[in-house]
């Protein structure tokens with residue numbers, strides 16, 4: 001097991017304050033660490049933008065735990081041990097003729113870390129990445145092994161866990177036969193038309209993203225449509241008619257979500273069919289994203305409030321645009337996971353990739369948060385300023401999660417400043 005200094009998160013906006021970082025290479029070594037003095041926190045692939053993964057005690061980095069990916073134990077399921085990233089998992093699944101239902105924009109993120117924060121991709125009929133979890137295995141603060149499966153009493157509370165319940169050492173996920181997807185980018189759709197037909201816009205494909213810099217309030221920049229193949233011919237005709245009503249044009253060269261950036265890092269577009277894991281993320285696995293130079297915030301708004309929320313953001317465009325790199329709007333299906341931002345309701349994620357100007361972003365966020373409906377739930381892994389009482393109020397099962405955390409970790413060895421702010 002190696003012990004190193006803590007370093008920074010991917011975005012470089014946070015230097016972990018941990019007094020030490022350990023990288024156990026086996027479950028036995030992990031148990032040895034947990035037998036020592038806390039507090040502890042687990043570190044996945046460092047892609048969160050706030051201090052959710054930080055501690056003043058020992059950071060347990062999972063990258064050296066042995067990885068196994070086994071799709072042979074149960075039909076329609078894959079069991080993973082250790083802390084693989086989605087890209088690694090997706091390539092192994094595809095090689096075995098299998099697929100996940102969805103992926104986030106970047107394949108470099110650890111599965112356990114994404115699940116812990118309710119990370120999502122896009123799709124009216126596709127839930128967050130956590131909603132694919134069938135079973136989750138922890139080693140808790142007391143060194144005890146606990147596995148919860150879908151249907152068990154505490155399961156729905158334990159999946160989106162904010163890293164507060166212990167170390168996740170294995171996950172079982174739903175899988176399906178591999179499939180192909182074609183990705184097409186449409187440019188400059190009219191905002192009025194997008195908002196007038198928002199339900200039809202997000203139904204244009206299995207995963208749809210609207211990208212805008214808010215430099216214009218008349219037109220968004222790009223509409224990325226990922227269509228699971230085959231597409232029925234009447235659906236293709238309806239799509240073409242809608243694109244015409246939006247006043248959008250199909251891109252004839254590959255695009256980057258940021259206007260003017262070369263698209264080398266992006267997954268293939270122009271309607272070229274390809275395997276699911278090479279189309280669902282926006283960025284390619286073999287492209288190593290440069291460290292940071294950005295911050296992210298995101299608010300998940302119930303579907304019924306989405307158009308009003310987008311109108312509100314449009315009204316703030318002049319305030320948002322100077323700090324913004326790009327805004328992405330996606331849909332996510334409801335789930336029943338207590339701390340999932342999609343708990344109990346289909347949601348629309350309004351995401352902001354900011355310039356890395358932390359103080360200015362944090363000064364603007366209260367204005368954005370006040371303009372969004374009171375139902376908007378901030379992404380757990382991104383920058384937000386919504387007050388803790390307000391966050392708790394937006395989660396009907398909050399008290400149940402607090403009780404679950406108490407049972408898993410009675411001494412609070414996995415508490416950190418982030419969970420303390422939330423009253424956990």
Ligand SMILES: Cc1cc2nc3c(=O)[nH]c(=O)nc-3n(C[C@H](O)[C@H](O)[C@H](O)COP(=O)(O)OP(=O)(O)OC[C@H]3O[C@@H](n4cnc5c(N)ncnc54)[C@H](O)[C@@H]3O)c2cc1C
Pocket residue numbers: 010011041042043044045046047048049052053062083104105106109110111112113114115116117118119120121162163164166167168169289296379381382
């Ligand atoms: C470029 C970029 C693109 C992104 N795209 C998306 C996107 O498309 N959709 C979206 O929803 N989010 C997105 N995110 C946010 C990201 O998915 C989340 O912040 C996610 O939690 C990061 O996972 P991680 O492993 O890097 O977690 P870390 O930041 O390392 O940790 C996050 C949390 O997970 C916990 N954790 C990690 N591993 C374990 C474990 N084994 N056991 C217990 N707890 C654990 C940590 O303790 C912490 O609480 C993006 C982030 C970046 C930087």
